[in-house]
C-alpha cells in the first residue's frame with residue numbers, strides 16, 4: 001500500500017504532536033478568550049467556552065457557531081486564535097525527528113494552523129529543520145479548513161510537484177481524509193483512544209499515535 005509512494009504529507013496539530021485532553025481544554029478556552037477579548041463577543045468566559053466545545057461537537061469547528069450567530073469572520077478568528085496559541089505547553093515526542101528521517105520519502109506538512117503558529121509549533125516539537133521549506137498552511141491556499149472540498153488537495157499536490165496517487169496523507173481528523181482520498185491519495189488516520197472511524201471506506205490505514213505510523217512507513221519502504 002505504501003511501497004511505491006513518493007511523498008508523505010503530515011497534518012501538524014494532534015498528528016506530529018499530541019493534543020492531550022488537558023491541552024484541548026486550554027485551546028477551547030484560548031478560542032473563547034480570543035472571541036471575547038479580541039472580537040468582542042458579548043459572553044462571559046464559561047458560557048463562551050461551552051459554546052466553543054458544543055460547536056466542535058456539532059460542526060468539527062469551534063468557531064462555526066460564532067460565524068453563524070455572531071457574524072465573526074473565519075479570517076479574524078483564525079488570526080487571533082493562532083496568535084494566542086499556547087505553543088509552549090506542547091510536549092514534543094522524543095526523537096521523532098530521527099525516526100522521521102528514516103522514511104525514504106519526501107515529507108511535507110499541511111496544517112490548518114496559520115504559517116506563523118505552524119513555524120512556532122515546528123520549532124517547539126523539534127521538526128523545523130525537517131519541514132523548513134516543506135510546510136504549508138491552509139492560508140497559503142486562501143482557505144481556513146481542509147475538509148470542505150478536494151480542490152485544496154489538488155492545489156497542494158501541484159505545489160509540491162507530485163501526483164495525488166504518489167502521496168500518502170496522514171491526519172487525525174478523519175473528515176480531512178475524505179477529500180484527500182477523493183484526489184487519489186493514500187490515507188492514514190492517527191487515533192489515540194480507539195479508532196472511531198474504522199468504518200470509513202476512504203481511510204486506507206489507521207495507527208495509534210504517530211510513532212506507530214512512522215514505524216509502519218519505515219517497514220513498508222525498506
Ligand SMILES: [Mg+2]
Nearest residue numbers: 011013014172
Ligand atoms: Mg490535526
